[in-house]
Amino acid sequence: MIKMVAVDMDGTFLKGTNDYNRARFAAIYQKMLQKEVKFVVASGNQYYQLKSFFPEIAEDISFVAENGALVISEGRELFCGEMALSLVQEVLAFLETLSDVQTILCGRHSAYVSEQEKTEFVEHGRIYYHRLKVVPSLLTLTDDTFFKFALNVPVEATEEMMALLNQKFSGKIVAVTSGHGDIDLIIPGLHKANGLTILQEKWGIHEKQVASFGDGGNDLEMLRHAGYSYAMANGSPEAKKAAKHQAPSNQDEGVLVILEELLGEEHNDQSTFN
Structure with missing residues (x-):
């Protein structure tokens, strides 16, 4: 059962237009709320840029920004790395x-x-x-x-x-x-998987209850870390090797496709997100 979803942005959640299907995601997010599933944006990009993609819910979700160097959850900083x-x-x-x-x-x-x-x-x-x-x-x-x-x-x-x-x-x-x-x-060790671990500790979520999506070399640790991991069809060979599953491309809204499948999938009469 999945309790946390982590998505990379460029080449994964975002299409080539640097945007996503907002109406489709909004419906998925409502289902995730109903099932108490946490949504995490895990990207190499800056926090201030990432939150701009989610203006309505930015204070309700979590961000593993700067490839794991900065973790902010529900508007509160949990971790910030530092180089000498x-x-x-x-x-x-x-x-x-x-x-x-x-x-x-x-x-x-x-x-x-x-x-x-x-x-x-x-x-x-x-x-x-x-x-x-x-x-x-x-x-x-x-x-x-x-x-x-x-x-x-x-x-x-x-x-x-x-x-x-x-x-x-x-x-x-x-x-x-x-x-x-x-x-x-x-900084060594401050990758996306480390950021996810900080959030998991906060919520008491096991790796087996995490779904992650990525496409590139900075997603490898996160893809190996999660119990449910998906490399995008447009992803690098290394990402596909690290992930347990493959999702349709970012252009085909692969993250949303898989999340809809997982939300509706039945296993012994219980949803994957149950």
């Missing part, structure tokens, strides 16, 4: 030696980008970071709690860059990708 400032500056100094790497530094109160970055990168970043400040230099920032770097590199260089960063900062940071040349540098 010395590590932040060490990573930034190394990134400056690399070509074709664009960087956003992510903090609790805002994300930050250097005024030296290309305008197209900054404007694209605003889609995922509703709080994004352009500053003279990332190296001089100290007045925030920093927990993630969001990088963009040429798509063909993604795997090589991840290997380089994981080797250079082994034990200090972990590089994960959500595809399209996007790489997140996160």
Whole structure:
């Protein structure tokens, strides 16, 4: 029986239009409320961006944002990771030696980008970071709690860059990708599954009672973690290998399709969400 549903957003819950079928989800959400099933948004994106997708219920649901670095449930912060400032500056100094790497530094109160970055990168970043400040230099920032770097590199260089960063900062940071040349540098152990565990402890929910949906490399831990896990048809080979099941693509509203099936499915006269 499922008591908690966790969904990635880009490439999973959201269609290519950067939106979802709101009326269809609203009906599903009402059924979840009736069955006391928790709904969790688990994404690498910024909390302030994620909550904007759910204006009516943002204070009633939970968010595992920034790939697990920030957990907010029903409007209350439960967890916030933190990188040492010395590590932040060490990573930034190394990134400056690399070509074709664009960087956003992510903090609790805002994300930050250097005024030296290309305008197209900054404007694209605003889609995922509703709080994004352009500053003279990332190296001089100290007045925030920093927990993630969001990088963009040429798509063909993604795997090589991840290997380089994981080797250079082994034990200090972990590089994960959500595809399209996007790489997140996160605090070791602060992935989406860790965020789900924090929420499970709050509610007394076992992994076997969790359903998760994802499509990329930053979803792997969450997909392995949940008793019911679904990789999207459009997902990466790694996501499909990590998940126990497959869902239709995000373009076909796969998350909503599966949730409707689970809500209506009968097992010994009892719903999966019973």
